Amino acid sequence: MxxxxxxxxxxxxxxxxxxxxxxxxxxxxxxxxxxxxxxxxxxxxxxxxxxxxxxxxxxxxxxxxxxxxxxxxxxxxxxxxxxxxxxxxxxxxxxxxxxxxxxxxxxxxxxxxxxxxxxxxxxxxxxxxxxxxxxxxxxxxxxxxxxxxxxxxxxxxxxxxxxxxxxxxxxxxxxxxxxxxxxxxxxxxxxxxxYSNYRNRIRYELLPYLKEYFSPKIEYNIINFLKLSSIENEYIKQNAIKLYISSRHSYYLAIHYKTIKDQHLALQKRVLNIFFYYNFNKFLNGNIINQLTQYLHRKNEIEVSIIWEDLKIRIYRYWIYIQ
CATH class of the missing domain: 3.40.50.620 (HUPs)
Structure with a gap:
């Protein structure tokens, strides 16, 4: 060989x-x-x-x-x-x-x-x-x-x-x-x-254009950026998993949002995404995530209900849970 x-x-x-x-x-x-x-x-x-x-x-x-x-x-x-x-x-x-x-x-x-x-x-x-x-x-x-x-x-x-x-x-x-x-x-x-396929247009038109008119090292620069982003993303992901484990209910499908509400918004969103993907195999859209993170910081204790797809999400007494 x-x-x-x-x-x-x-x-x-x-x-x-x-x-x-x-x-x-x-x-x-x-x-x-x-x-x-x-x-x-x-x-x-x-x-x-x-x-x-x-x-x-x-x-x-x-x-x-x-x-x-x-x-x-x-x-x-x-x-x-x-x-x-x-x-x-x-x-x-x-x-x-x-x-x-x-x-x-x-x-x-x-x-x-x-x-x-x-x-x-x-x-x-x-x-x-x-x-x-x-x-x-x-x-x-x-x-x-x-x-x-x-x-x-x-x-x-x-x-x-x-x-x-x-x-x-x-x-x-x-x-x-x-x-x-x-x-x-x-x-x-x-x-x-x-060329009706976007990926083909990127391969044969966009990338050669960027290389010719912006930087001959554009591919190297993007790959280097992705490597750095991957390291930082992994750090955020690991911290989000730790936060999710410490905030989830031991028995019910619920998150103790008081545990996460003082954390950075990036971690809050990650924890919510982990919760819904792990338990329901669903990815939250941007609108639902924004609603949930806004409710985390409300001053009153009024119970809130959100209907999303086939789930009824309830927020009450520092818990986000599914009914």
């Missing part, structure tokens, strides 16, 4: 991550693109030497958006067959859905599959360019600090499942070089060139 610096980088990533103690089973979410084929080769080469993974499964979600989707699947099946590992193909039957809806469904399918086969680690081929594009997309949509680093190296999911992105610090140009060097059969997805 010919080793490259990407092999060395991948090796250091796997060996430095303490939770990946061998042997273990992993699930790789793949397509026929260069990121997926690069990740497949790195995984297979790594495992041939170190025998690190007990089971390697591949999963592909067919959106049925393209008229060549069947040929793409067959191409992927032929390539995975060389690895002697199993691939699972899932199809999304409704084709007329938004990209964000499709993305949610795709993750639901992948997580359900991982849960069914008791696989704790899901690997995806997201790279550094994906991170840049996601940052700019979320920034345009008006995200908060949490959304700036929405593609971290590791994301912990319920049921102890973790999503790992080992290529997240690798540039797309390096991945293209790797695929050319090993003659990997990359399947060209023509939807990646449709």
């Amino acid at each position: 010919t080793k490259t610096y990407l092999h060395d980088k991948f090796l250091s990533i796997i060996l430095k991550y303490n939770n990946l103690s061998k042997p273990l089973s992993i699930l790789l979410a793949v397509s026929g693109g260069k990121d997926s084929l690069c990740l497949i080769k790195l995984i297979e080469d790594f495992n041939n030497i170190y025998n690190y993974f007990d089971t390697i499964q591949y999963i592909y979600i067919d959106h049925q958006w393209r008229n060549d989707s069947k040929q793409n699947i067959q191409h992927l099946l032929n390539y995975i067959d060389i690895t002697n590992n199993q691939i699972y193909i899932y199809q999304i039957s409704k084709v007329h859905m938004s990209e964000s809806t499709i993305r949610k469904i795709r993750y639901q399918i992948i997580l359900k599959h991982a849960t069914k086969y008791k696989i704790r680690f899901i690997f995806t081929g997201h790279n550094q360019t994906d991170q840049l594009e996601t940052f700019l997309l979320n920034l345009i949509r008006g995200t908060g600090v949490e959304g700036l680093s929405s593609l971290p190296f590791i994301r912990h999911i319920k049921n102890y499942i973790q999503i790992i992105r080992p290529l997240i610090n690798i540039r797309t140009g390096d991945i293209s070089w790797f695929c050319h060097k090993f003659n990997l059969p990359v399947w060209s997805d023509k939807t990646n060139y449709y």
